[in-house]
Amino acid sequence: MIRKTRLFTPGPTPLLPAAQFAMAAADIHHRTAEFRALYERVLGQLKTFVGTKNDVLLLASSGTGAMEAAVSNLTSPGDRVLVLTAGKFGERWEALTKAFGCAVDVVSAPYGETFVAEQVKAALKGETKAVFVQATESSTAVRHDVAGTAKLLKGAGSEALLIVDAITGLGTTKLDVDGWGVDAIIGGSQKAVMIPPGLAYLSLSDRAWKVAETSRNPRYYFDLRKERKNARKGESSYTPAVALIAALGASLDWIAAQGGGDLVAGREALVDNAETCAAMTRAAVEALGLRLFGRGPYAAAATAVLAPEGVDSGVLVKELKSRFGAIVTNGQGEMKGKLFRIAHIGLFDYMDTIGILAALEQVAAANLKLPGFAWGKAVATAQQVYAERTSVAAAELVNA
Amino acid sequence: MIRKTRLFTPGPTPLLPAAQFAMAAADIHHRTAEFRALYERVLGQLKTFVGTKNDVLLLASSGTGAMEAAVSNLTSPGDRVLVLTAGKFGERWEALTKAFGCAVDVVSAPYGETFVAEQVKAALKGETKAVFVQATESSTAVRHDVAGTAKLLKGAGSEALLIVDAITGLGTTKLDVDGWGVDAIIGGSQKAVMIPPGLAYLSLSDRAWKVAETSRNPRYYFDLRKERKNARKGESSYTPAVALIAALGASLDWIAAQGGGDLVAGREALVDNAETCAAMTRAAVEALGLRLFGRGPYAAAATAVLAPEGVDSGVLVKELKSRFGAIVTNGQGEMKGKLFRIAHIGLFDYMDTIGILAALEQVAAANLKLPGFAWGKAVATAQQVYAERTSVAAAELVNA
Numbered sequence: 001m002i003r004k005t006r007l008f009t010p011g012p013t014p015l016l017p018a019a020q021f022a023m024a025a026a027d028i029h030h031r032t033a034e035f036r037a038l039y040e041r042v043l044g045q046l047k048t049f050v051g052t053k054n055d056v057l058l059l060a061s062s063g064t065g066a067m068e069a070a071v072s073n074l075t076s077p078g079d080r081v082l083v084l085t086a087g088k089f090g091e092r093w094e095a096l097t098k099a100f101g102c103a104v105d106v107v108s109a110p111y112g113e114t115f116v117a118e119q120v121k122a123a124l125k126g127e128t129k130a131v132f133v134q135a136t137e138s139s140t141a142v143r144h145d146v147a148g149t150a151k152l153l154k155g156a157g158s159e160a161l162l163i164v165d166a167i168t169g170l171g172t173t174k175l176d177v178d179g180w181g182v183d184a185i186i187g188g189s190q191k192a193v194m195i196p197p198g199l200a201y202l203s204l205s206d207r208a209w210k211v212a213e214t215s216r217n218p219r220y221y222f223d224l225r226k227e228r229k230n231a232r233k234g235e236s237s238y239t240p241a242v243a244l245i246a247a248l249g250a251s252l253d254w255i256a257a258q259g260g261g262d263l264v265a266g267r268e269a270l271v272d273n274a275e276t277c278a279a280m281t282r283a284a285v286e287a288l289g290l291r292l293f294g295r296g297p298y299a300a301a302a303t304a305v306l307a308p309e310g311v312d313s314g315v316l317v318k319e320l321k322s323r324f325g326a327i328v329t330n331g332q333g334e335m336k337g338k339l340f341r342i343a344h345i346g347l348f349d350y351m352d353t354i355g356i357l358a359a360l361e362q363v364a365a366a367n368l369k370l371p372g373f374a375w376g377k378a379v380a381t382a383q384q385v386y387a388e389r390t391s392v393a394a395a396e397l398v399n400a
Numbered sequence: 401m402i403r404k405t406r407l408f409t410p411g412p413t414p415l416l417p418a419a420q421f422a423m424a425a426a427d428i429h430h431r432t433a434e435f436r437a438l439y440e441r442v443l444g445q446l447k448t449f450v451g452t453k454n455d456v457l458l459l460a461s462s463g464t465g466a467m468e469a470a471v472s473n474l475t476s477p478g479d480r481v482l483v484l485t486a487g488k489f490g491e492r493w494e495a496l497t498k499a500f501g502c503a504v505d506v507v508s509a510p511y512g513e514t515f516v517a518e519q520v521k522a523a524l525k526g527e528t529k530a531v532f533v534q535a536t537e538s539s540t541a542v543r544h545d546v547a548g549t550a551k552l553l554k555g556a557g558s559e560a561l562l563i564v565d566a567i568t569g570l571g572t573t574k575l576d577v578d579g580w581g582v583d584a585i586i587g588g589s590q591k592a593v594m595i596p597p598g599l600a601y602l603s604l605s606d607r608a609w610k611v612a613e614t615s616r617n618p619r620y621y622f623d624l625r626k627e628r629k630n631a632r633k634g635e636s637s638y639t640p641a642v643a644l645i646a647a648l649g650a651s652l653d654w655i656a657a658q659g660g661g662d663l664v665a666g667r668e669a670l671v672d673n674a675e676t677c678a679a680m681t682r683a684a685v686e687a688l689g690l691r692l693f694g695r696g697p698y699a700a701a702a703t704a705v706l707a708p709e710g711v712d713s714g715v716l717v718k719e720l721k722s723r724f725g726a727i728v729t730n731g732q733g734e735m736k737g738k739l740f741r742i743a744h745i746g747l748f749d750y751m752d753t754i755g756i757l758a759a760l761e762q763v764a765a766a767n768l769k770l771p772g773f774a775w776g777k778a779v780a781t782a783q784q785v786y787a788e789r790t791s792v793a794a795a796e797l798v799n800a
């Protein structure tokens with residue numbers, strides 16, 4: 001039977017057609033008025049999308065590049081920093097800060113969980129210069145408490161910068177960057193903005209910019225001072241990824257259209273969409289007789305599902321691909337072979353979510369012996385979750 | 401929630417990405433060696449796809465253009481012809497043959513049914529020059545018996561040409577064009593070959609070509625004699641729809657790839673795919689408590705579903721579109737408002753079919769009072785049909 005290839009991965013996410021067309025059409029030079037107009041427009045849209053009054057900068061790099069920029073611009077060798085980690089991307093903060101010579105304290109929670117405020121409070125020192133965290137940990141599909149962490153820092157009278165990797169958090173979880181006092185926030189193109197990898201974006205608070213002015217780290221490509229200066233003239237310091245920037249503009253236009261022309265409402269609709277897909281998936285997976293990985297709080301970017309005892313999750317990943325063209329991801333790091341992840345970040349709708357769950361039911365029927373298995377049970381559960389969450393809209397339509 | 405727009409219509413059908421890319425890249429002039437190489441290749445592939453040793457000709461027209469070409473080239477004013485009709489497209493044969501001055505006998509069956517051999521036998525006259533029929537009637541989703549009709553003509557010693565509109569039949573139903581003795585077969589681009597509308601193709605038997613030589617109808621754009629002469633040189637008589645031809649080539653390559661590199665096997669896989677989607681849909685719709693339209697035999701190109709008594713099917717069509725972005729079609733002609741049609745022709749897979757059925761369940765839950773409704777019942781039925789039809793493949797994969 002025909003098998004369309006469909007990404008159900010938390011980055012890269014399925015591409016937005018309007019962005020693909022913009023990308024294909026982007027045959028322009030980057031030192032022209034035409035590009036400057038595009039760049040200024042996209043940087044302005046990004047501020048709204050991120051939800052900050054501060055400059056948002058674009059980098060031709062993966063998200064890790066922007067994470068490095070945050071470390072190299074916001075710390076100096078010997079600085080004491082605190083990394084909050086509960087997965088592969090938390091570990092990346094640890095590796096990055098160590099690579100740049102920080103004195104790194106680590107609060108770690110087991111994979112599948114999140115750290116608790118008391119641990120953070122206990123680890124925070126008077127001299128802690130920065131706290132690094134993920135908004136959502138992609139490797140375990142767990143949400144961390146950014147608002148609570150910001151509050152905790154304020155409450156403790158800490159002057160530490162709060163540096164948030166929101167690469168899978170932006171567009172899947174509520175973030176009040178300026179309101180909470182986040183000092184650096186980082187996003188990536190291959191996530192909720194539904195374009196290919198190759199762009200990262202980040203924004204710094206006024207406090208963070210002051211630190212960036214005096215950092216003693218060597219930096220050139222990721223020198224954010226230079227980048228901001230150029231961005232304010234509609235320029236990038238080095239050759240920008242023009243086609244991806246055009247795609248990003250089209251994507252942000254589309255997100256705004258989802259909010260009736262309002263990008264903030266559109267971003268919230270995107271978050272709500274991910275929440276609905278995630279709620280459908282969590283309920284369905286449990287109805288099927290599988291267990292969610294970890295205790296949560298669960299991220300809406302993806303759902304991590306444990307393979308049954310004795311089953312390599314890689315086999316399920318392979319079956320979904322070979323039989324249904326559905327690309328889901330294995331666990332990362334120590335969770336490889338133990339779980340698989342179904343994404344909800346970006347361009348997924350009701351039919352996509354039902355589709356992957358119905359494919360999972362086929363794989364379960366053929367490959368797993370799940371007690372109480374019945375055809376359609378997982379899907380029916382997801383259908384009901386959807387119907388409950390969208391009942392107002394449905395009722396309106398009946399009368400329309 | 402995000403609603404991707406998805407066509408579930410029996411033409412235009414969802415576009416094949418590889419064909420879209422070929423279409424976008426087709427920046428070539430049509431009086432060049434480059435185009436001639438493309439054209440000859442595509443015409444050759446079409447012969448295999450149609451399943452004939454005869455020339456297949458491409459026309460820059462809709463399918464109706466090729467239907468007109470069949471009438472204008474294969475009849476002469478005053479010719480007695482027999483039209484077999486049980487729907488809107490059968491009626492089009494009647495209108496076309498009358499427009500070209502034929503003396504038209506009609507065997508008609510009610511919408512949702514097919515004609516029976518006895519009726520055809522009774523209507524066939526010694527002087528009948530041509531019999532016109534659809535392989536599948538798109539307006540009612542019913543399959544007509546082309547093989548049986550061909551056999552009947554031979555058995556009756558009739559010299560009438562058998563002219564088959566297979567616009568939705570090609571790629572969804574088994575057709576042995578040369579073996580059965582079909583004299584003209586017609587296809588369209590926006591159907592099983594998964595490219596946009598704008599191209600039609602047809603093939604004539606040796607007997608039909610003899611008639612075309614002597615037809616007294618005026619014809620210029622659709623003069624098939626000229627078209628064949630030019631096609632054999634890799635040329636089209638008039639400006640060809642270059643981008644669509646490039647797309648068609650890419651599509652036929654893709655279909656061949658579905659058959660492991662063999663276009664005949666690929667075409668059969670396409671038919672089988674439509675049959676599986678159709679079987680899933682028919683079983684699911686009945687499990688949901690809706691009734692299929694008509695008595696069949698059911699076409700695999702689409703499934704026609706009756707709206708419940710007192711419900712305008714147009715409301716269901718609108719709900720599926722506004723709530724889920726799913727485009728299904730209303731009934732045509734006298735069936736408008738009474739039924740809706742879900743397509744299986746072309747690029748539909750398991751997840752697509754499950755998706756539209758799960759959307760239909762949501763609409764049923766919100767808008768219809770179906771006795772015995774239970775969430776997931778329709779989907780579960782479709783899942784089981786799929787599992788049964790693909791059980792061998794699944795078992796193999798378990799051991800792989």
